[in-house]
Structure formats: structure tokens, C-alpha cells
Amino acid sequence: xxxxxxxxxxxxxxxxxxxxxxxxxxxxxxxxxxxxxxxxxxxxxxxxxxxxxxxxxxxxxxxxxxxxxxxxxxxxxxxxxxxxxxxxxxxxxxxxxxxxxxxxxxxxxxxxxxxxxxxxxxxxxxxxxxxxxxxxxxxxxxxxxxxxxxxxxxxxxxxxxxxxxxxxxxxxxxxxxxxxxxxxxxxxxxxxxxxxxxxxx
Amino acid sequence: xxxxxxxxxxxxxxxxxxxxxxxxxxxxxxxxxxxxxxxxxxxxxxxxxxxxxxxxxxxxxxxxxxxxxxxxxxxxxxxxxxxxxxxxxxxxxxxxxxxxxxxxxxxxxxxxxxxxxxxxxxxxxxxxxxxxxxxxxxxxxxxxxxxxxxxxxxxxxxxxxxxxxxxxxxxxxxxxxxxxxxxxxxxxxxxxxxxxxxxxx
DNA sequence: CATGTATGTTGACGGTGGCAACATACATTT
DNA sequence: AAATGTATGTTGCCACCGTCAACATACATG
Numbered sequence: 270x271x272x273x274x275x276x277x278x279x280x281x282x283x284x285x286x287x288x289x290x291x292x293x294x295x296x297x298x299x300x301x302x303x304x305x306x307x308x309x310x311x312x313x314x315x316x317x318x319x320x321x322x323x324x325x326x327x328x329x330x331x332x333x334x335x336x337x338x339x340x341x342x343x344x345x346x347x348x349x350x351x352x353x354x355x356x357x358x359x360x361x362x363x364x365x366x367x368x369x370x371x372x373x374x375x376x377x378x379x380x381x382x383x384x385x386x387x388x389x390x391x392x393x394x395x396x397x398x399x400x401x402x403x404x405x406x407x408x409x410x411x412x413x414x415x416x417x418x419x420x421x422x423x424x425x426x427x428x429x430x431x432x433x434x435x436x437x438x439x440x441x442x443x444x445x446x447x448x449x450x451x452x453x454x455x456x457x458x459x460x461x462x463x464x465x466x467x468x469x470x
Numbered sequence: 471x472x473x474x475x476x477x478x479x480x481x482x483x484x485x486x487x488x489x490x491x492x493x494x495x496x497x498x499x500x501x502x503x504x505x506x507x508x509x510x511x512x513x514x515x516x517x518x519x520x521x522x523x524x525x526x527x528x529x530x531x532x533x534x535x536x537x538x539x540x541x542x543x544x545x546x547x548x549x550x551x552x553x554x555x556x557x558x559x560x561x562x563x564x565x566x567x568x569x570x571x572x573x574x575x576x577x578x579x580x581x582x583x584x585x586x587x588x589x590x591x592x593x594x595x596x597x598x599x600x601x602x603x604x605x606x607x608x609x610x611x612x613x614x615x616x617x618x619x620x621x622x623x624x625x626x627x628x629x630x631x632x633x634x635x636x637x638x639x640x641x642x643x644x645x646x647x648x649x650x651x652x653x654x655x656x657x658x659x660x661x662x663x664x665x666x667x668x669x670x671x
Numbered sequence: 672c673a674t675g676t677a678t679g680t681t682g683a684c685g686g687t688g689g690c691a692a693c694a695t696a697c698a699t700t701t
Numbered sequence: 702a703a704a705t706g707t708a709t710g711t712t713g714c715c716a717c718c719g720t721c722a723a724c725a726t727a728c729a730t731g
Binding site: 302386429437441450461464 | 502504582585587591598602605624627628631632635638639640643651653657665668669
């Protein structure tokens, strides 16, 4: 009998932290962030109303922890190919944008959370540092791609703003339900590539 | 003595609906949407805890009403020059994008609300229709600008996606505080114009 | 086996949204 | 001007929530 299975019938739940996160994500997916309640989660899981606080001291901390994991996962997805020596810097840039957008499409709940100021307000301080380090990497990669000849005469900060905007914008269009009606059927991966193609030409 | 001034000392507040909205916006600005509480607003204003419900049946309705006003204001800003016969369709397109971004920069709280799914979930049904009508106007304007020669050979839906993304993205960068650290000092209007310029060339 | 720590439980408190019943001011009609 | 209906505000109540403190149980470590 596994440790987890044994714990399920015992006084200790054994895996409460993970289950709390899972159920919270599921709740957000179909009822929204607002609908997340520690007591309701505890009820669903079958544990006492104060049990969740042994794992997350406050409701905000639970949401912030999920968002924190989301940012880490997003940055991992965006930087996956960034050290591949076979790629030009322009190709790395494209990979960063595509990785970002693909992540947002696959993780709409996390993408929602990391854009929520109420949630991010309670995120760990060093998360902001990590985001800023990524931003610098992004800007630096742009500068190197320019050194390769791409948009050589344009202002780096302007290109940075434009690329950040189109990436964040396409991510939003690809994952936010309100755009599912504006772009009927949503945007396919092919269409996203097409929307990006002009910029990386 | 004006009606409003007379009412301030009377049993009736006289202007509660407007003041509720103002105080709610102020609360969101410095403490976030989460911190909006009907009872706290009532306390601040000096009225009984249930008085707000005569004007907004639920807390969600108050937030949705503010968001609704925000969308109307945004669409007005984006479509202001759209009927000007002196403009080419390409110029109209640029005016729509600039109007959108300028509105977001000037109305960060409303921009926050209209991107909040928890809030928009409770918005009036016909608001979605209005947004979709704007989207069609936007797409149609793109098609007409293409007929003028601009990006004539590109797929309209792809151009629509790219323009929507860059507009929404720049609006977010210009108004969301998290990007104030990524782009030190925020983006000036000049820089926003520069970021847009390439696309409308 | 003993003991400390992690995890879960129980009960309490204040704040909140929301409802119902009542009170007051205002507008409209007669 | 008086009466009456409607809009607005008040009071009291309920259930739910987050959070805390005190207690209980399981587990890990010596």
C-alpha cells in the first residue's frame, strides 16, 4: 500500500497541498478567481475548514502560489530554446514569443492569474526580479538579433515594446474567452504563426 | 441652495449612486478590485450599510456597471475619428489604435476592470454585442485600408489579429503597473507612436 | 519507546453580501 | 393644499467567509 493511499483514509490527508491547488485551478476555470474559497475547497476535499491554512496561511497566499508557479512555468516555456547554440538570435526571439503564446493557450487559468493585479500583489518579492531578468534577457536578445542585421537601424527599446506588446496581445487573444467571439473559433496555431511572421521577417 | 447641497444633510443622500462609483474607483486605484466592499463604501460615505443596494443590487453589479461605462468610454475614444471623411481608412485605423491606447493610459482602473473576467462575467449581455460590432467595424476598416493599397496582399484576418494584439498589448504596457518596471519610466506617448509606426507604414 | 514537529480539528470572532421589514422624503395627482 | 405612491435610506437578521487560538492526532527522529 502506497503512502498516499494509506494516508487517504487516515487522520492526515497526506496530499492536501497538491489537491488544494488542483481544486482551486478547477474552480477558477469554471467559476472564476472570485469563487475560490478556502472553506469551500476544504468542504469539497472533505477536510475541516481550517485545514488549508496549514499549507497556505491565507487565501491570497494560495492564489499567489499558483500564480508564482505559473510565472515559473511560463518563463521556462519561453526560454526553453534560448541556449540552443544552433539558433540565430532572431530564431531565439521567435522561439521566445512562440513559447510564451503557446504556454498561455495551454494554461489559461495560470495566464489569467499572472495578469491579475489582486493576485500578483501578494506574490513573492523575488518573482518581480525574475520577471525583470527575463525582460532584460529579452531586450538583450533583441539587441543581438539586431547585430545580426535584423531591424538593425531601429531603436532597441521601441522594438522591445512592439515585440512585448504583440506577444502579450496574441497570448491574450489566444487564451482569453472574450476574444473567442471576436475571432470566431479562436486563433489556430497556424494563424498565430502568421500574425507573428511579418514581425520576424 | 442647490438640490444636491440641500440633499446632503437630509435623510436622502441625493447623489449616492455617483459617489459610490467614484469611491469604488478610488478604492480600486489604491487597494485593488478585491478591496471593494459595499459596506466599507457605505461607511466612508456615511450612509447605512444597505443603502448601496438601492442603486446596485449586488457588489458584482456595481463593478459591472463601472466596467460597462468603461467599455462605452473606450469605444467612444477609439471611434471618435472614424467618421471623419477627410481621413483615409489607414488613417482611421491608426486613430482607432491610438484612441484605444490613450484611453487605457488615462483610465487604468477602467482598463483593469474591462480585462477582469470576474467583473465582465456580470456585465450586461448587449455589451458583448457592442464589443463584437466594434470588432467587425475594426476588421472592415482594415479591409478598406487594404483596398487602398496598404498590405493589400495579406490575409485580412491575420492583419486583424496582429493589429488587435499590438493595440491591446501596448494598452496593457501603457497602463498596467507591472510593466512600469519592465519599461523603466513607462512608455511615453512618443514611444507608443514609434512602436505603432512600423505597423502602419 | 519517548518526544518534538507537522498536520488536522474544533470553536470562536468580526467582516461581508444579501434579504426583509420598516421609515422617510419626494413627486404626482386630485 | 392634501393624499398617495414611489424612490431612497435604515435597521435587524442570516449565512458564509477568512483568520486565529486551543486542542488532537499522526509521523519522524532520537
